Each structure stands twice: as C-alpha cells, then as structure tokens.
Amino acid sequence: MRPLLCIRHDATDAMTVAVGAFRDQGVAVHVLDAWDPSASWPDLDDVAGIVVFGGDQNADQVERHPHLLDERHLMRDAAHAGIPALGVCLGGQILARALDAPVRRIAAREFGFYELSLTEPGRQDPLLSAFRDGDRVFQWHEDSFELPEGAVLLATARETRNQAFRHGEAAWGIQFHPEMDADLLESWISLDPEGIARTWGSIDAVRAGAREHLATQMERGRDFFGRFARLTWSRA
Secondary structure, rough: OOOOEEOOOOOOOOHHHHHHHHHHOOOOEEEEEEOOOOOOOHHHHHEEEEEEOOOOOOOOOOOOOOOHHHHHHHHHHHHHOOOEEEEEHHHHHHHHHHHOOOOOEEEEEEEEEEEOOEEEHHOOOOOHOOOOOOOOOEEEEEEEOOOOOOOOEEEEEEOOOOOOOEOOOOOOEEEEOOOOOOOHHHHHHHHHHHHHHHHHHHHHHHHHHHHHHHHHHHHHHHHHHHHHHHHHHOOO
C-alpha cells in the first residue's frame, strides 16, 4: 500500500488532526522532515498523495532553505499529474509558487481565529465543503498566496481574501490550519511565548478563541482531512 506523504517544516509539528484523520481512513502515513538533509524523498509513483504543512519560512527563501524548491517541484509535478496534493499555510503558498503565482506579505500579521466564508464553488467542493460559512479557523501567518492562473477560489476572509483554492481536480491550497488541536497550539506557543506576544499579539486572546472555536474547527478538520484521504484510496 502506497502511503500518504506528509511533509513538515518543524519538529514540533505533530500535524495532529490530519494524521489522526488519515489513519482513521486506513491510509498509511509517511512523515518527511523537509529540513533534514538525510531525508529520503520518494518518487510520486510511490505515494498515494502529498500534504505539505506549515512553517515559519517564506516560500521564496529557496537559497536559505533549498528544500522549499524541492517541495515546489514535487507539488508542481503532482498537480500536473493529477495526484492528490494539499498545501496548508506555507504548504499552500508553496503550491501557489509551484503554479507560478506570487506569495506576498499581508498588511497585518494574523494570529488567532478568523471568520471563513465559502464561495459558491467552495460550497460544492469535495474538500472545502467540510467547512461552513462563518466558521472561525485558526490563522498564524504574515504571507499569503495569490491565485494561480486557472485556479478556483474556494474560501475568503475579510482580513486576507485568498483562503483556499483548487487547481485542476486534485490540488488544493489553504491558508489556515485545520490540523490544529489544543496540544499542538500550546507546543508552538511554548517555544517563545514572550517573542510571540511581542511580534504577533495577545496569547491570552488566542487561547480564549481556542476555547470558543477550536472544538468545532477540529470536527470540521477531521472531516476535511478524511475527505482528502478518501481521494487517495485509488492510489493507496
């Protein structure tokens, strides 16, 4: 059985909700640490699909982080071959760059739970329709993608318009973090709480948002990632 390739950019990223949903669907998971020079990058023929998760790098820092270019090429090849591919936050930005769309700095950093609105295509999309208009989803970013040529906009937000897109039939990029659970959030905050508060804003406000909105996001996220896993069954 071919595994689902999950690429992460930080050793603290447990990808919690996503990995749990994939395994619940009976899909094997292969985790690749993108920064590790000894990591073995599989051929696309050897995987059921690809998910690229978030990180604090800029998608264009390919000289400082050469693995970002490797990921870009992998995502481009998957998208063109129709192999299921999903990019989350930085991963979505890498997918956009793979499809020749720019990634730009947003007007104000986003850290917390922001309201999501689905477009009409998003309401019909096999993945994004796991979410509902008005859902609050977790954001932590200062860059965002433009839409690749030919992509369909699936979700928007007032603060950062481009929240999700689909390119072709099997490639998705999203800006928010449906893989998040409470433990993962706290593990990220614990890395540098003073620096995060100084640079990003109130941690207490984010924790309050998590108490109010995270359970619903996790429910939607399990559905979302479960749907993606089912798309890979034909290749598993």
